[in-house]
Amino acid sequence: MKIPFNKPYLSGNELQYIRRAVESGHISGNGTYTKKCQSYFEERWGFQKCLLTTSCTDALEMCALLLDIKLGDEVIMPSYTFVSTALAFVRQGAKIVFVDSRSDHPNMDEDLLEELITSKTKAIVPVHYAGAACDMDKIMALADKYNLYVVEDAAQAIDSYYKGKPLGSIGHLGCFSFHETKNIQSGEGGMLAINDERFVKRAEIIWEKGTNRAEFFRGEVNKYGWVDIGSSFLPSDIIAAFLYAQLENLDDIQAKRKAIWNTYYEGLKPLADQGFVKIADIPDYTTNNAHLFYLLCNNPEDRDELIGHLKSNEMHAVFHYLSLQESEYYEKFRDKRKLPHSVMFSDHLLRLPFYYELSEDQIIDIIKHIQDFYANQAK
Numbered sequence: 501m502k503i504p505f506n507k508p509y510l511s512g513n514e515l516q517y518i519r520r521a522v523e524s525g526h527i528s529g530n531g532t533y534t535k536k537c538q539s540y541f542e543e544r545w546g547f548q549k550c551l552l553t554t555s556c557t558d559a560l561e562m563c564a565l566l567l568d569i570k571l572g573d574e575v576i577m578p579s580y581t582f583v584s585t586a587l588a589f590v591r592q593g594a595k596i597v598f599v600d601s602r603s604d605h606p607n608m609d610e611d612l613l614e615e616l617i618t619s620k621t622k623a624i625v626p627v628h629y630a631g632a633a634c635d636m637d638k639i640m641a642l643a644d645k646y647n648l649y650v651v652e653d654a655a656q657a658i659d660s661y662y663k664g665k666p667l668g669s670i671g672h673l674g675c676f677s678f679h680e681t682k683n684i685q686s687g688e689g690g691m692l693a694i695n696d697e698r699f700v701k702r703a704e705i706i707w708e709k710g711t712n713r714a715e716f717f718r719g720e721v722n723k724y725g726w727v728d729i730g731s732s733f734l735p736s737d738i739i740a741a742f743l744y745a746q747l748e749n750l751d752d753i754q755a756k757r758k759a760i761w762n763t764y765y766e767g768l769k770p771l772a773d774q775g776f777v778k779i780a781d782i783p784d785y786t787t788n789n790a791h792l793f794y795l796l797c798n799n800p801e802d803r804d805e806l807i808g809h810l811k812s813n814e815m816h817a818v819f820h821y822l823s824l825q826e827s828e829y830y831e832k833f834r835d836k837r838k839l840p841h842s843v844m845f846s847d848h849l850l851r852l853p854f855y856y857e858l859s860e861d862q863i864i865d866i867i868k869h870i871q872d873f874y875a876n877q878a879k
């Protein structure tokens with residue numbers, strides 16, 4: 501492909517920091533760069549405690565353990581999300597209750613949540629699609645009213661804000677991804693942000709294979725051992741070294757991504773104004789962190805043909821999530837409710853190439869091919 505969908509990149513010091521980590525003699529977890537990254541997140545966004553993980557999937561699994569999710573518990577989340585959002589809770593035996601998307605945005609429809617809450621509901625998991633916030637005031641008010649936990653799936657939402665508050669800092673727990681498609685990346689990678697004091701100590705134990713090893717290394721206990729459940733959730737310091745170099749360039753990365761987003765938006769708005777496509781509105785309570793740019797085609801056929809047209813011009817556009825309620829795995833568990841908006845986003849949404857090194861000329865080229873596609877259709 502002349503223009504791939506994604507391209508990982510080096511922002512400057514990645515290889516130098518990996519070398520330094522190796523030379524320091526500590527490349528396992530919880531090393532110097534892990535601590536530097538965690539402090540950076542805590543200081544910049546005010547998260548109470550951050551723990552790097554090997555993925556957002558892992559961070560979500562830690563949440564399911566921390567909340568003691570067990571057989572029979574119910575967890576509410578959008579159907580329009582990635583499998584990982586559900587996986588962590590399903591593994592613990594929870595029943596997933598999927599909620600539909602809003603009609604105007606892939607995020608969960610907050611107004612449908614209350615009717616889904618039962619005496620078994622334990623948690624709500626909002627997903628901030630494309631880094632755009634769910635209406636967290638509504639969600640947190642319900643959580644307070646029914647005594648529920650809120651886990652923000654902020655996989656795509658680094659450096660994005662709801663009414664000025666960083667996403668991932670509002671729920672009891674927040675989970676981030678640094679997968680190579682994300683704004684800040686380390687190949688695979690993730691982070692758990694803990695915003696509730698009650699979970700801090702246990703999270704560290706679960707992170708360190710069920711041991712109090714972190715306390716031991718801080719000199720708080722004189723030996724360490726097996727004290728709880730857990731797993732090996734912490735990444736190598738090599739991954740953290742890569743991530744730290746990216747964090748140092750966060751402002752530059754974000755400025756570049758916002759410029760890419762705006763070029764797409766300005767170039768494609770005329771097609772939206774003529775009704776050929778939709779560009780989803782971003783609610784006024786959220787910032788846009790320029791994680792991805794998507795169009796909504798008028799029907800699934802247009803979407804698939806447009807993907808094919810771009811592909812034949814060596815430009816890789818993709819669809820996104822398949823509504824989880826409709827998935828093969830969930831068939832045996834699902835209730836009879838239809839979730840039409842989730843299905844609509846699965847069928848109509850198209851993501852355009854988006855990465856740091858994408859040039860303005862390339863974006864203009866992509867836009868031109870989209871315009872050609874609709875010009876031919878109008879003939």
Ligand SMILES: Cc1ncc(COP(=O)(O)O)c(C=O)c1O
Pocket residue numbers: 554555556557558581582584585627653655656676677678679689690
């Ligand atoms: C909403 C959402 N949650 C979780 C994940 C899983 O992230 P990771 O690949 O870091 O495990 C993704 C992946 O893109 C995602 O989009």
